[in-house]
Amino acid sequence: MTFEIKERDAAGRLCKFTTKHGAVTTPNLLPVINPNKMMIPPKEMKKRFGTEILITNSYIIYKDAKLRQQALQKGVHKLIDFNGSIMTDSGTFQSYVYGDVKLDPLEIVRFQRDIGSDIGTILDIFGTPGQTREEAEQGVKETILRAKKSVPEKGEMLLACTVQGSVYPDLREHCAQQLSALEADFFPIGGVVPLMENQRYPDLVRCILAAKRGLDPSKPVHLFGAGHPLIFPLAVALGCDFFDSSAYAKYADDGRMLFQWGTEKLDDLTELPCCCPVCSKYTASELRELDVKERTLQLALHNLFVSFAEMKTIRAAITGGWLWELVEQRASANPSLYDALRVLRQPEHLSWLEHYEPTSKKTALFYTGPQTIHRPTIYRYHTRLFTRYEPLLKTTIVFPEGTKPYSMFYSREIKNILEKKNVNFVVESHLGPIPFELDEMYPLAQSVFPNEIDQETREKIKQVVDKFLKNKTVIRWDECTTIKEEKSQKQNVDLDMRRISAVANMQFGRGASEALLNGKITIIKSKRTGKIRNIICDGVHVFSMRAEDGLFTLKLDGGRRLHMGLKYPLLRVVVTNDAEPFVKEGKSVFAKFVKDCDPDLRPFDECLIVNENDTLLAVGRTLLNRDEMLAFRHGMAVKTRESIK
Ligand SMILES: [Zn+2]
Numbered sequence: 001m002t003f004e005i006k007e008r009d010a011a012g013r014l015c016k017f018t019t020k021h022g023a024v025t026t027p028n029l030l031p032v033i034n035p036n037k038m039m040i041p042p043k044e045m046k047k048r049f050g051t052e053i054l055i056t057n058s059y060i061i062y063k064d065a066k067l068r069q070q071a072l073q074k075g076v077h078k079l080i081d082f083n084g085s086i087m088t089d090s091g092t093f094q095s096y097v098y099g100d101v102k103l104d105p106l107e108i109v110r111f112q113r114d115i116g117s118d119i120g121t122i123l124d125i126f127g128t129p130g131q132t133r134e135e136a137e138q139g140v141k142e143t144i145l146r147a148k149k150s151v152p153e154k155g156e157m158l159l160a161c162t163v164q165g166s167v168y169p170d171l172r173e174h175c176a177q178q179l180s181a182l183e184a185d186f187f188p189i190g191g192v193v194p195l196m197e198n199q200r201y202p203d204l205v206r207c208i209l210a211a212k213r214g215l216d217p218s219k220p221v222h223l224f225g226a227g228h229p230l231i232f233p234l235a236v237a238l239g240c241d242f243f244d245s246s247a248y249a250k251y252a253d254d255g256r257m258l259f260q261w262g263t264e265k266l267d268d269l270t271e272l273p274c275c276c277p278v279c280s281k282y283t284a285s286e287l288r289e290l291d292v293k294e295r296t297l298q299l300a301l302h303n304l305f306v307s308f309a310e311m312k313t314i315r316a317a318i319t320g321g322w323l324w325e326l327v328e329q330r331a332s333a334n335p336s337l338y339d340a341l342r343v344l345r346q347p348e349h350l351s352w353l354e355h356y357e358p359t360s361k362k363t364a365l366f367y368t369g370p371q372t373i374h375r376p377t378i379y380r381y382h383t384r385l386f387t388r389y390e391p392l393l394k395t396t397i398v399f400p401e402g403t404k405p406y407s408m409f410y411s412r413e414i415k416n417i418l419e420k421k422n423v424n425f426v427v428e429s430h431l432g433p434i435p436f437e438l439d440e441m442y443p444l445a446q447s448v449f450p451n452e453i454d455q456e457t458r459e460k461i462k463q464v465v466d467k468f469l470k471n472k473t474v475i476r477w478d479e480c481t482t483i484k485e486e487k488s489q490k491q492n493v494d495l496d497m498r499r500i501s502a503v504a505n506m507q508f509g510r511g512a513s514e515a516l517l518n519g520k521i522t523i524i525k526s527k528r529t530g531k532i533r534n535i536i537c538d539g540v541h542v543f544s545m546r547a548e549d550g551l552f553t554l555k556l557d558g559g560r561r562l563h564m565g566l567k568y569p570l571l572r573v574v575v576t577n578d579a580e581p582f583v584k585e586g587k588s589v590f591a592k593f594v595k596d597c598d599p600d601l602r603p604f605d606e607c608l609i610v611n612e613n614d615t616l617l618a619v620g621r622t623l624l625n626r627d628e629m630l631a632f633r634h635g636m637a638v639k640t641r642e643s644i645k
Pocket of ligand 1: 274275276277278279280302305
């Protein structure tokens with residue numbers, strides 16, 4: 001098995017996952033195939049939807065003498081006539097629905113192995129939301145025990161070990177940690193169907209977050225039994241890679257149609273709000289007039305079209321950097337989902353999410369409503385403002401929200417004020433306080449807010465602004481005329497120098513600007529835009545400012561300065577000795593060669609690549625955070641830019 005991150009956004013990831021039967025792009029959806037009743041044959045699914053992976057139930061095959069015989073003889077792929085990857089379930093859900101199913105936990109794992117399943121699942125204990133803590137604890141204990149015993153039986157099959165723990169986050173996390181310590185390959189999050197059926201999305205989110213916290217980040221995570229597209233974007237943003245859908249068939253049986261925003265009854269629709277091939281071919285009344293079997297089939301096809309379309313939308317959002325926008329839009333369609341989104345505001349969840357949040361994105365941050373201000377990117381900005389930014393001067397002039405970039409918009413005012421007095425300039429923006437030096441940095445310049453923001457955002461912003469301006473001498477913009485000329489302070493601090501110094505500290509941490517800007521500085525600006533491009537220190541090009549996100553790209557000489565100025569392990573990615581020659585040649589760093597890493601590095605941060613003795617080898621840009629670098633066995637961890645030859 002290989003599993004590697006190709007693109008990422010929020011805590012979601014677009015990965016390449018391979019089994020013996022080929023490569024699968026994640027996030028992805030596994031349609032559930034009932035071997036007794038194949039409404040749409042797997043081959044047909046592959047043709048119509050490009051289905052790369054599906055799931056069938058080994059327990060159903062096992063308990064039917066004929067199917068069992070066939071599966072053992074020719075394998076599960078031939079049995080259901082599908083040559084892509086096949087995951088099998090174990091009967092856990094059946095034992096939850098029908099009570100005791102009399103199944104030997106090891107026997108069913110061996111059976112899945114023997115019929116050639118690509119991913120087999122342990123027979124875990126389904127934890128229900130109604131369980132007492134003791135019951136849930138007992139179930140988790142037994143699940144872990146069964147997982148331990150199942151691992152030696154897996155052979156070449158990938159083994160899925162399901163995280164249980166009912167609605168107790170600490171039990172979920174404990175279960176996830178214990179399972180991650182085993183030679184397991186795949187982690188479903190189980191016992192969540194009752195939460196979904198009752199739209200208990202806030203509890204579902206707590207379960208996912210707790211499991212993710214404890215899980216090995218380098219393994220695929222499957223939200224077991226989650227087949228409604230409504231939940232896909234949020235679950236992906238929290239790091240779920242796989243979903244399975246029996247919903248497409250179940251809902252079709254019941255005359256119901258799935259949509260990105262929820263479910264509609266065919267009987268209630270006068271028009272079909274969809275353009276899939278089914279809804280393009282039939283009108284609502286034509287669909288109703290079909291005979292039951294045909295109608296159910298057509299509804300099932302529609303349900304799959306919508307589900308796969310949502311997966312495509314999510315993958316596009318990950319690649320494009322607009323996954324949070326998608327999550328927030330979808331959540332506004334369902335109040336319970338909206339409540340679930342609010343769970344993420346809690347500091348412990350925000351802090352976890354911030355570790356996975358990319359430093360910069362291809363697209364601007366778009367406001368969708370009161371939840372936007374609580375995104376991890378903005379949380380990071382606010383946190384760093386208090387820990388990494390140092391105002392240069394005593395007096396601060398506060399401007400109201402204006403056109404971006406603010407320093408350009410208010411350039412005349414700045415000039416007039418600076419002639420009288422050396423001060424700091426801050427904009428009270430919709431995103432929080434923004435010192436002028438930072439106004440080109442992601443996401444401050446790369447954000448779009450409406451002219452009028454909601455009350456909740458205003459209150460949140462006010463808190464941050466008040467905290468930021470506390471103990472400072474503050475002059476409101478409309479009081480500027482009262483500023484008296486200070487003859488003694490005629491020597492101005494250069495605004496460009498203030499900008500590069502402040503951004504360096506925000507991006508690399510306090511002390512970075514001193515380390516980088518020690519010497520005679522020459523700033524080269526773009527002739528076309530007038531913006532800062534390259535920074536030369538004592539005749540050497542140390543770093544460049546990127547036009548798209550206002551952050552720095554490190555040159556090797558900038559790396560040398562940071563390496564000298566910032567103590568280990570700051571900004572470092574440590575590679576093993578055997579990787580050293582490759583890095584020196586300029587090759588990128590693969591995760592399996594990472595020995596250690598600064599815990600403060602985030603995906604897409606600039607970093608220093610060093611050997612085990614902390615000798616600088618190269619500079620580059622991270623693709624993973626520390627936990628991921630240390631866990632992943634496949635894929636790139638750092639893209640090397642410039643190395644010491
Ligand atoms: Zn449709």
